[in-house]
Amino acid sequence: MRLEQQIRARLTAAFAPVRLEVVNESHRHAGHAGDDGSGESHFRVVIAAPAFGPMTRIARHRAVHAALGRDITDRIHALALDVQGA
Amino acid sequence: MSDAMERIRATIEGNDVVLYMKGTKMMPQCGFSSRVAGVLNYMGVDFLDVDVLADPEIRQGIKEFSDWPTIPQLYVKGEFVGGCDIVTEMTLSGELDALLDAKGVAYDKARAEEIRKANA
Numbered sequence: 196m197r198l199e200q201q202i203r204a205r206l207t208a209a210f211a212p213v214r215l216e217v218v219n220e221s222h223r224h225a226g227h228a229g230d231d232g233s234g235e236s237h238f239r240v241v242i243a244a245p246a247f248g249p250m251t252r253i254a255r256h257r258a259v260h261a262a263l264g265r266d267i268t269d270r271i272h273a274l275a276l277d278v279q280g281a
Numbered sequence: 282m283s284d285a286m287e288r289i290r291a292t293i294e295g296n297d298v299v300l301y302m303k304g305t306k307m308m309p310q311c312g313f314s315s316r317v318a319g320v321l322n323y324m325g326v327d328f329l330d331v332d333v334l335a336d337p338e339i340r341q342g343i344k345e346f347s348d349w350p351t352i353p354q355l356y357v358k359g360e361f362v363g364g365c366d367i368v369t370e371m372t373l374s375g376e377l378d379a380l381l382d383a384k385g386v387a388y389d390k391a392r393a394e395e396i397r398k399a400n401a
Binding site: 252253256257260265268269273274275276277 | 313348349350351361363364365366367370371
């Protein structure tokens with residue numbers, strides 16, 4: 196499964212989001228620092244779910260990191276996050 | 282506690298504002314690090330920049346220190362504030378001003394307002 200689909204699957208399973216956008220922005224960073232040639236180095240995620248409502252900003256990001264797991268967060272160079280309550 | 286962890290603790294306890302980043306505040310090596318350093322520079326915040334690319338132990342250690350997988354990481358008075366997205370959101374919402382006020386860290390309020398106006 197492509198990384199983009201793995202990210203989508205894990206976040207959907209963990210948070211049942213009402214809004215989820217996973218955008219692979221790796222092409223915009225081709226040849227820059229952090230581009231490993233995989234085409235799967237830079238991602239942007241916009242997610243909204245009720246579970247995030249009471250959390251602080253840091254807690255929201257930590258929850259997303261935990262749901263993705265080390266195998267994904269260690270693999271990608273950059274993960275831009277916009278996490279909202281719903 | 283490992284040597285890297287101990288060095289990180291000493292650094293963030295010994296300096297009011299510390300940014301762990303890729304590159305330096307004058308020569309950032311990554312767009313996300315560049316953005317946070319740029320905001321702090323523009324707001325006139327006196328901060329220590331730690332270049333993780335210059336020290337592999339610190340580069341790995343800082344991720345474990347705050348259980349946070351990405352760089353940059355901003356610390357104010359020993360407390361982890363967040364990475365690029367969180368610092369950007371807090372700058373635009375005024376929460377960063379409030380945090381710096383609460384912690385007694387000097388900055389140029391007018392410059393912070395300029396950033397918000399430019400991004401309104």
